[in-house]
Amino acid sequence: MPLVRICLVSAFLIGRVSKLLHFDAAVAKQLHFGLQPGWLWAGLATFVKIAGSVCVIANRFTWLGAGGLAALTLVAMLVANHFWRLEGTARFVALNSFFEHLGLIAAFVMVTYLAFGERRSRI
Structure with a gap:
């Protein structure tokens, strides 16, 4: 399972x-999507992505790490993949990415659910 979490x-x-x-x-990317101030959003994304990844890989505080990564992914979906405002090929690409x-x-x-199950089975 560790290899799956790493992947x-x-x-x-x-x-x-x-x-x-x-x-x-990283700052420029945040500014491109209208997130101000860019340095703050870039720093926050960096912290959540690294700390969340470490939690998931270590299988410790998995709910917190996976939850943070899921929340960040949700924000990215809504900010960057606004397929509802696009047409044609651009809409198809954004919809697929969404x-x-x-x-x-x-x-x-799922990884949070499995980690919780593993913990309960050890008790």
């Missing part, structure tokens, strides 16, 4: 390490 959060970890190395790009993110949120719910 689940790998995009968050890789992306955030890259954004830490190029924090100005539902991919929804599936990722479901995976975070």
